[in-house]
Every structure is written in structure tokens, then in C-alpha cells.
Amino acid sequence: MTTTAPPSTGxxxxxxxxxxxxxxxxRAERRLGWMxxxxxxxxxxxxxxxxxxxxxxxxxxxxxxxxxxxRSFVGLNNYWVVLxxxxxxxxxxxxxxxxxxxxxxxxxxxxxxxxxxxKALKGLRPILRAAILLPYAIITVVSAFAWQFAFDLTSGFVxxxxxxxxxxxxxxxxxxQTGTSLLVICLAEIWKTTPFISLLLLAGLAQVPxxxxxxAQVDGATWWQRMRKVTIPNxxxxxxxxxxxxxxxxxxxxxSVFIMTAGANGTETVSFLAYRQTIARLEIGLGxxxxxxxFLSVVLIAFGFIKGFKVDLSQARGEK
Amino acid sequence: xxxxxxxxxxxxxxxxxxxxxxxxxxIVSLSFKASSDISNGQFLPTVFTWENYSLILTGDxxxxxxxxLVNSFGICLIATALSCLLAxxxxxAIARLDFxxxxxxxxxxxxxxxxxxxxxxxxxxxxWRQIGLYDTWPGLIIPYLSLTLPISIWTxxxxxxxxPxxxxxxAQVDGATTWQAFRxxxxxxxAPGVFTTAIIAFFLAWNDFVYGISLTSTGAARPVxxxxxxxxxxxxxxxxTGAIAAAAVVVTIPVIVLVLFFQRRIVAGLTNGAVKG
Numbered sequence: 001m002t003t004t005a006p007p008s009t010g011x012x013x014x015x016x017x018x019x020x021x022x023x024x025x026x027r028a029e030r031r032l033g034w035m036x037x038x039x040x041x042x043x044x045x046x047x048x049x050x051x052x053x054x055x056x057x058x059x060x061x062x063x064x065x066x067x068x069x070x071r072s073f074v075g076l077n078n079y080w081v082v083l084x085x086x087x088x089x090x091x092x093x094x095x096x097x098x099x100x101x102x103x104x105x106x107x108x109x110x111x112x113x114x115x116x117x118x119k120a121l122k123g124l125r126p127i128l129r130a131a132i133l134l135p136y137a138i139i140t141v142v143s144a145f146a147w148q149f150a151f152d153l154t155s156g157f158v159x160x161x162x163x164x165x166x167x168x169x170x171x172x173x174x175x176x177q178t179g180t181s182l183l184v185i186c187l188a189e190i191w192k193t194t195p196f197i198s199l200l201l202l203a204g205l206a207q208v209p210x211x212x213x214x215x216a217q218v219d220g221a222t223w224w225q226r227m228r229k230v231t232i233p234n235x236x237x238x239x240x241x242x243x244x245x246x247x248x249x250x251x252x253x254x255x256s257v258f259i260m261t262a263g264a265n266g267t268e269t270v271s272f273l274a275y276r277q278t279i280a281r282l283e284i285g286l287g288x289x290x291x292x293x294x295f296l297s298v299v300l301i302a303f304g305f306i307k308g309f310k311v312d313l314s315q316a317r318g319e320k
Numbered sequence: 321x322x323x324x325x326x327x328x329x330x331x332x333x334x335x336x337x338x339x340x341x342x343x344x345x346x347i348v349s350l351s352f353k354a355s356s357d358i359s360n361g362q363f364l365p366t367v368f369t370w371e372n373y374s375l376i377l378t379g380d381x382x383x384x385x386x387x388x389l390v391n392s393f394g395i396c397l398i399a400t401a402l403s404c405l406l407a408x409x410x411x412x413a414i415a416r417l418d419f420x421x422x423x424x425x426x427x428x429x430x431x432x433x434x435x436x437x438x439x440x441x442x443x444x445x446x447x448w449r450q451i452g453l454y455d456t457w458p459g460l461i462i463p464y465l466s467l468t469l470p471i472s473i474w475t476x477x478x479x480x481x482x483x484p485x486x487x488x489x490x491a492q493v494d495g496a497t498t499w500q501a502f503r504x505x506x507x508x509x510x511a512p513g514v515f516t517t518a519i520i521a522f523f524l525a526w527n528d529f530v531y532g533i534s535l536t537s538t539g540a541a542r543p544v545x546x547x548x549x550x551x552x553x554x555x556x557x558x559x560x561t562g563a564i565a566a567a568a569v570v571v572t573i574p575v576i577v578l579v580l581f582f583q584r585r586i587v588a589g590l591t592n593g594a595v596k597g
Contacts, residue, residue, distance in 0.1 A: 026418075033419030040410035040473060041425050044432050047440070047466040054443035065446070113339075116332040124333045130583040131340040137575045137586075138344070139527050141545040142568040146343040149350055155561045157346070160361040170361075191343060196590075203591035248434045255529040259549055271438040271530075278442045279534045291439040298436050 052295060058288035065282035078289035087273065095269040097182065099250040102189045106246060110197030118205050136195040144259035147188035178266040185267065188256050193249065197242045204238025244305045248298055270294050351565035358561050372566035381563050387539040388547035395457055395543060396525040399464035404518050407472035415480035433470035440466060441534045448535055455536045460543065463531045468521035475520060478592040479513025516589035519578055526575065544571045
């Protein structure tokens with residue numbers, strides 16, 4: 001702890017001329033800061049760091065809840081079992097597929113929606129904002145049911161509406177095969193979370209200075225050129241943040257899969273595999289290993305994004 | 321703006337509204353279909369009936385649905401209140417005070433927000449069974465904090481940063497005590513941010529499915545999404561489609577009411593927290 005007070009560098013305290021600190025004051029402020037923020041910090045650690053540590057520990061044991069007497073230390077064997085099992089790689093592939101497809105479509109669609117909302121007439125804007133918030137706010141389970149029932153053989157309308165499309169007939173069983181099941185899962189996910197991306201992109205769009213746009217326009221740039229050379233580079237940070245959050249979110253996909261196929265027809269995702277091992281099969285050891293691997297995947301993705309794409313979160317947050 | 325451009329934007333706007341509302345309209349329509357009508361392959365019911373709603377609200381399925389509704393409301397409200405309270409103190413400190421570790425708190429919140437829920441559920445499932453929190457309200461409220469607390473801290477500190485804190489000092493110069501200045505000046509300025517955060521946190525808790533199905537086993541604590549996901553019909557011989565659709569509509573109503581009333585604030589909160597922080 002320093003005794004000489006450093007000059008107040010906190011960009012967050014908006015006091016132009018602060019009286020010079022005394023060391024007592026600095027110390028009191030630090031103590032108060034931690035007293036106020038500490039409980040929230042402690043709770044966050046308690047509800048996540050502790051369980052994940054427990055999961056790492058449990059993953060080193062052969063441990064079935066139905067047979068607790070035979071709990072034994074097996075080291076990294078559970079990881080070996082998981083990583084050499086085709087099931088893990090299949091669910092990993094399915095998860096990666098859903099993530100890539102949904103995020104790619106959502107980015108394009110979300111950008112289009114954001115552009116429309118930005119340009120929409122004043123009177124229409126609040127209505128659009130409310131409409132686009134609805135999918136985001138609706139429970140994933142409800143959205144999954146809506147999409148499932150729409151494509152379902154007995155309760156659905158999709159087959160009768162789209163019977164004119166080649167390949168769709170009255171008895172197309174969408175949930176009968178892997179490909180079509182994944183298609184519907186992706187559609188539901190895209191519908192549900194595109195609004196989130198488009199709201200973030202809209203905020204990014206709003207931060208692009210109008211002056212730049214006008215200057216480009218005066219110089220004779222076309223709409224497409226302005227988009228590519230002015231708008232997108234200026235909102236790169238917002239795009240990266242939206243991509244990062246959505247990718248991590250998509251990689252955890254669970255609810256839609258549970259409702260629509262319950263993992264049948266090779267649609268099991270990594271989250272679902274972890275759920276099935278632990279909660280349904282009570283294989284605590286094996287399930288914990290899957291959970292830890294899922295956690296590591298998410299951390300790797302986040303790390304890759306932040307390093308590889310140079311996502312500067314503080315810049316994205318509009319800090320200087 | 322030319323008339324042609326104007327028409328184009330209106331068409332695009334209507335496209336967005338259709339996009340957002342279509343699946344909702346379908347599940348509403350389905351909820352009004354009689355059981356004989358469910359497989360008619362049409363979008364709209366041929367006969368309009370309330371039977372699905374009476375089934376879940378007063379009929380055979382009500383003892384599954386109503387307790388779940390009570391659980392969802394209770395658990396989500398308590399989790400929201402707790403996380404708002406904790407986040408309010410933290411956000412005040414982050415926005416107002418100079419102390420080392422500010423960045424660590426914000427990064428931790430970010431890390432918790434990207435945490436895969438299923439990785440937390442596995443160890444909690446085992447621990448909760450050992451200490452008796454399995455299938456209880458606190459057994460869900462505590463893990464729900466992992467959903468609600470990070471976003472509460474981020475959005476609230478974003479809001480709090482925009483409060484002109486000099487006003488507090490100006491009030492003190494005018495003779496108010498510290499407490500008076502805080503209560504009369506800062507609290508009213510902070511209230512909208514706190515309220516917005518509460519709505520967003522509530523949405524997140526209301527949306528939970530993984531904790532709900534994994535950490536409960538009976539109607540004692542099972543929230544609506546989990547009850548819906550595991551619902552297999554009032555009797556084994558009946559197809560639950562209509563009842564599920566009706567229940568889905570009922571749980572969507574609070575969400576729609578909140579969105580319609582507070583859409584401007586919710587958008588501000590979401591984008592502030594995520595883009596501006």
C-alpha cells in the first residue's frame with residue numbers, strides 16, 4: 001500500500017478538480033470500495049468458481065450416484081474415456097455446426113434488421129423496437145415448442161403451406177433425420193437470438209459519426225462503398241462483441257435440443273451430453289469430465305476471440 | 321426522403337414485425353385449437369375453444385402448472401431482488417470510488433456470464449442432494465444468481481457512470497448532509513437504471529431451463545419452463561400439444577407486458593451494459 005497518494009486516474013469518477021488525497025482517505029476509499037463490491041464478488045465466485053472446482057475434483061473419480069460405495073480415484077481416466085468416445089466428437093461436431101451456422105446467419109440478418117431500424121421512420125421505430133425485443137425476451141423453451149409444433153407431422157402447418165417446395169410433401173418428417181432436425185433447431189435459435197445481435201449492432205451503428213458518412217457521400221462514395229469503408233470499420237468493436245457473446249451462447253445450446261429432439265437422431269450437443277451423463281445416468285465422474293471439457297471449450301473460444309480478433313472489450317465499451 | 325424510399329422502409333419494417341411475431345402467433349393460435357383440430361394442418365383453428373386454458377388453469381393439468389407458475393414468480397423475483405441489491409452496491413463502488421480490483425470485478429462478471437450453466441449444474445446437483453437444497457427454492461435462487469448477477473453489475477455500473485456525481489456535492493454545498501444529498505439527488509437519478517436492470521435480470525431468470533430441470537424433482541420448486549419441458553399430458557392417453565401451447569402463452573404474457581411498457585429502457589440497458597459498460 002502506497003503512502004503517497006497517486007493522482008486520481010479513475011476515468012469513472014467524474015470530478016474535475018478533486019482535493020489532493022491524503023493516504024487515510026485513499027485507504028478509506030479502498031476499504032469502502034471493497035466493502036460495497038466485495039459481497040457481489042464473493043457471491044459470483046461462490047456460485048461458479050466453487051462448483052467448477054468441485055467438478056474438476058469429481059471428474060478424477062469413477063463415481064456413480066447409484067453405486068456410491070465403489071467411488072474410486074481414477075485420475076484422468078474419465079477424460080480419456082470421453083475423448084476417445086465417438087459420442088463426444090459427434091456431439092462436439094453438432095455443437096460446432098449449430099454455432100457456426102446460427103452465428104453466421106444471425107450476423108447478416110441482425111445487421112439487416114439494425115439497418116432497417118436505424119433508418120425506419122420516427123413513428124415506426126418504437127413499434128419495431130418492441131417487436132424485435134419479443135423474440136429475445138420469450139422463454140427459449142416456448143420458442144422451441146412453437147417451432148417444433150409448427151414443423152411437427154401432426155400439429156404442424158409447415159408441410160401443408162410449403163408442399164409446393166420441391167422436397168417437402170405432406171408427410172415430411174422434419175424430426176426424423178439429423179439434417180432436417182438440425183435445420184429446425186437452427187431456425188428456432190436464429191429467430192430467438194437475432195434480435196440480441198441486431199440491438200448491439202444498432203447501438204454500434206449509432207456510434208458511427210455522421211460527419212464521416214456525409215464526407216464520404218460528398219466525395220461520391222456509393223452506399224456499398226460507404227458501408228464497407230466507413231460504417232463497418234467504425235463499428236468493428238461492436239460487431240466483435242456481438243459475435244463473441246453470441247458464439248459463446250450458441251456453443252452452450254441446450255434448451256431447444258432438449259425440447260425438439262431430446263438428442264435423438266444424432267442431434268445431441270455437448271451440453272446435452274453433460275446433462276445426460278450426470279442428471280439422467282447419475283454418472284457423476286464421467287459427467288463432470290464432460291462438464292469440465294465443455295467449460296474449457298468455452299474458455300478457449302473466448303480466449304481465441306479476444307486474442308485472435310483483437311476484441312478490445314474496454315474499447316467496445318466506449319472508454320477512452 | 322422520396323416516396324419510393326419511404327415505402328421501402330415501411331415494407332422492411334412490416335417484414336421485421338412479421339418475423340418477430342409469426343412463431344408467437346402460431347403458438348397462440350395452437351392454444352385455441354380443440355384437440356380434434358390440432359392435426360388439421362392449418363395455421364388457424366376451425367373452431368375457437370378455451371378448453372386448453374381451462375385444462376391448465378382449473379382442470380387436470382392445473383396441479384402441475386399452477387405450482388410451477390408460483391415457483392417461477394417467487395424464485396425469479398427473489399433472485400432478481402438479491403442480485404439487484406448486491407449489484408447496486410458493487411456498481412456504486414465501481415462508478416464512484418477509486419479502488420484497486422475494479423477491473424477484476426468487472427472481468428469476473430464477464431467470465432461468469434459466459435460460463436456454461438451445465439458445467440455448474442453437475443457439481444451442484446450432487447452437492448444440493450447432500451446438503452438438502454435439492455428441490456427447494458433456495459436451491460434454485462442461489463444458482464440463479466450466476467445468471468442475474470453479472471449482467472446486473474455490468475448494466476448498473478454503465479448506468480451509474482452516467483450520473484453526474486457533482487450534483488451530490490452541489491447539494492452538500494447548499495447545506496444538505498451526505499445522507500440527504502445521496503437520498504434526494506442520487507437515488508432518484510439511479511432508480512431508472514436499477515429498475516431497468518431488474519427487468520433484464522428477471523428475464524434471464526424467467527428463461528432458465530437447465531437449472532430448473534436438473535435441480536428439482538417435484539412441484540415443490542420446479543419452475544414453469546422445466547415443468548413445460550417435462551410435461552407429458554394430463555393423462556397418458558392425451559396429446560399434450562394444446563395444453564403446452566396454452567401454458568406457453570400464459571408464461572409469455574408477463575414478458576410481453578414488460579416489453580411493451582419498458583421497451584425503451586430495456587434496449588438502453590442491454591446495449592449500455594454490453595457495448596458501453
